[in-house]
Amino acid sequence: MRPPLSPRQRQLLAFIERYIQERGFPPSYEEMRTALKVSSLNGIAEMIAALERKGYIRRQPGKSRAINLQQATTAPPDPLPPSRTCETLPILGAGTAENPLVALLRPRGLISVDSEFFALTGQAWVAALVPDDTMAQEGIRQGDVAIIEQNNQPNNGALVYGFAGEQPFLRRYVESGASFELQSSRRGIAPLRNDGKTPLAIIGIVRGILRRL
Incomplete structure (x- = not known):
């Protein structure tokens, strides 16, 4: 197998092949x-020397336009990008703060995502439909698909998904003293507070958003 060519070497070899096919003789250096x-x-001389050294052409010393194509000289295509792998994630179904595992056990469907793009390593991963427009000011809309790393101990400021009672939420986790609240990006929407009035359960941290156009 002959060595691969650089992009410019491939370009030159393709030009030489096309020129010979159209005119019956090779082009001049000019x-x-x-x-x-x-x-x-x-x-040009350096690229011609490289093509000969790699076995794509052969020159005849002392002769003008003396370039012979070697057999099967068609310029090789650019190398294919490395194969990528996809992970199939469950799309969370209905659940409650008292029993959030139901959402995992009864998914509403499956979705395949690029594991390299989202760096799906470490914790378990799931997906969920964004339930409303409470984070619309951050460009996250109802019906988008959130890619979630399961983790119920987020850092301050993390975007999280979970349940408030029977209602799913996607909000910003903000620590408040020894407690926390879940804030919306839209004005006029009260935060969800961890005050015992409404049970809260955090499923995980949102690491990415997918949208169907």
Whole structure:
């Protein structure tokens, strides 16, 4: 197997092949320089030498336009990007703060996401539909899909998903003394407070948002 070519070497080889197919003889160095917009003939000479060294062409010393294509010289395509893996995550179903596991056990569906893009390592991961527009000021809308790392001990300021009573929420976790509250980004919407009046359960930390256009 011959060594791979640089992008410019592939470009030059493709030009030589096309030129020979159309005219029956190879291009001159000046024609190659003009076609590739190279500033000097030395640059072309270096690329020609590289093509010969890698086995794509053969030159005949002492002859003008003496470039012979080696068999199966078609310029190789750019290498394919490394394969990526997808993870299938459950989309949380209905649940309650008293029994949040029900949402995990009865998912409303599945979604595949790029594990490299979201760095799906460590904790267990789930997805959930954004339930409302309380975080619309941060560009998060009802119906978006949140990618969630399961963790019920978020850091201050984290975006979290969970349940307040029977209602799902997606809000900003803000510590308040020895307690915390869950804040919306929209004005006029009261925070959810951990004051015992409404049971709260945090499922995890939101690490990404997907949206169907």
